[in-house]
Amino acid sequence: MNSTIRIKLSVMMFLEFFIWGAWFVTLGTYLAINLQASGSETASVFSTQSWGAIIAPFIIGLIADRYFNAEKILGILHIAGALLMYQMYQSEQVGMFYTYVLGYMILYMPTLALVNSVAFNQMKDPEKEFPNIRVWGTIGWILAGLSISYVFHWDSSEGVTQGLLKNTFLLSGIAAFVLGIFSFALPKTSPKIVSNEKIRVADLLGLDALKLLKDKNFAIFFISSILICIPLAFYYQNAHPFLTSAGIENPTGKMAIGQISEALFLLLIPVFFVRYGFKKTILVGMLAWAIRYALFAYGNGGDLSFMLIIGIALHGICYDFFFVSGQIYTNSKAGDKYKSAAQGLITLATYGVGMLVGFAVAGWITDNYKMIDGTINWQMVWIIPAGIAFAVFLLFALLFDSKKEKEIKAI
Incomplete structure (x- = not known):
């Protein structure tokens, strides 16, 4: 080039x-x-x-x-x-x-x-x-x-x-x-x-890759990918309003820390794959979502503002260790025959179905924890997605059998 x-x-x-x-x-x-x-x-x-x-x-x-x-x-x-x-x-x-x-x-x-x-x-x-x-x-x-x-x-x-x-x-x-x-x-x-x-509509949506769901491990990963997008939607929808209401100065600039973190942790994925394998790498990503929201729930814009900044910085682990690792895993499971279809299906399931449900849940939770004076009980708004993320973490940890998986190369 x-x-x-x-x-x-x-x-x-x-x-x-x-x-x-x-x-x-x-x-x-x-x-x-x-x-x-x-x-x-x-x-x-x-x-x-x-x-x-x-x-x-x-x-x-x-x-x-x-x-x-x-x-x-x-x-x-x-x-x-x-x-x-x-x-x-x-x-x-x-x-x-x-x-x-x-x-x-x-x-x-x-x-x-x-x-x-x-x-x-x-x-x-x-x-x-x-x-x-x-x-x-x-x-x-x-x-x-x-x-x-x-x-x-x-x-x-x-x-x-x-x-x-x-x-x-x-x-x-x-x-x-x-x-x-x-x-x-x-x-x-x-x-x-x-x-x-x-x-063929099946080709456009990657539906041919549904055959991969016959593999129990891939089915567990597929379901987990949809479920983890529910707490992900909370971040996109509520993080900036939350930081603004907490009194954090320059919230948009501070949220850019998440993208800086994303670029840095992307470099660590090959290391984690080699040393710990796919299951542990993706579990770290799932657990990071729960930790991040717990930090949001109990931090504040004053003496505990560092907790909010750490929560933002965890975006690299949350996103890279789950979604990028998931793309690599999907690529390895699909093979040449279903490679494009499988990636399309995962994208449709996560950014399409998963986040569609997630945004609806986040909106419903936010409305239900709005006080009479118009303020929002942010602690509960963040505890709920933290609990969802931890539940998905447990689901994947207990049901995904890493012993049945071949070694997956990050690159």
């Missing part, structure tokens, strides 16, 4: 995740304070991510893989997304806001697969080359959070009160428009499937 293409792909990844990180992190606070959304209404808005993940395979399989170059569809989707982001910026009612977010997520979620497709198409050795390109996405997410907190100060107590968080949608919209135009200058990525080939 020449340096020009490497730079283009890095810029693509940077903008792709800068867009997401610039508005999604602060969304819960914006909905609660600026649009006076209830817990269930907030859950509905966040669940658009899951609907986008469910619909994405159809957009990719029916259009991107058959008729048009990936980079052109990427450009069109981001330009259209920029227009919807501007509508979100102008929206003042949660009902209309939901409509725009749903439309945006249906357009945005397919781009996650498209940027990977464009990148992989230029690589001769993806295992070595892709991490160096993908890391720019994490950097983009981190810089979005740092900019909101330390450059624009939109998430300060004054900024939130004055409604400045709405500017995050304008920032994301501008970045989306830039990426949309820039996409047409990316390397050409032609359709991979002949347009007149027969379309």
Whole structure:
């Protein structure tokens, strides 16, 4: 890969995740304070991510893989997304806001697969080359959070009160428009499937990989993956409003610690695989979710604020040790025949079904622990997902038989 293409792909990844990180992190606070959304209404808005993940395979399989170059569809989707982001910026009612977010997520979620497709198409050795390109996405997410907190100060107590968080949608919209135009200058990525080939829904959703569920261990992993997404949804939906209400200064910038942690712990996964094996590695990830939420439940924005920061920093272990390890495990179990289908099925099950349920549960719990004065009993809001995560930990620890598994290589 020449340096020009490497730079283009890095810029693509940077903008792709800068867009997401610039508005999604602060969304819960914006909905609660600026649009006076209830817990269930907030859950509905966040669940658009899951609907986008469910619909994405159809957009990719029916259009991107058959008729048009990936980079052109990427450009069109981001330009259209920029227009919807501007509508979100102008929206003042949660009902209309939901409509725009749903439309945006249906357009945005397919781009996650498209940027990977464009990148992989230029690589001769993806295992070595892709991490160096993908890391720019994490950097983009981190810089979005740092900019909101330390450059624009939109998430300060004054900024939130004055409604400045709405500017995050304008920032994301501008970045989306830039990426949309820039996409047409990316390397050409032609359709991979002949347009007149027969379309199978099972192929689009990865349903052929359901045959892997005959393996007891994989079935346990599959169920655990769905269940662990319930507590995961609590973090996405409630972490920023919680930190804001706790009085943590620059909460968006501090939440970027989670992405820094994610990048660092990604490097430790091969070490854990070699030394401890898949089961212990993934159990550490599950247990980290329970510990993180316990820290949130009993920490505060004053003398125990360090507990909240540690909880944020645990994001690397929570995400990498479970989800990345799970992708590696899925790849090893599926083999060449079901490799793509299995990854698609896991994505559909977690970001689609699992988080859809998780957002609904998180919204219901938040509403049920809202006091008469409008404040929220955050301790109970975090204890419940901590208990769910620990239950999933016990389920996997007791039922998954590592003795029946062959050695799995991290790389």
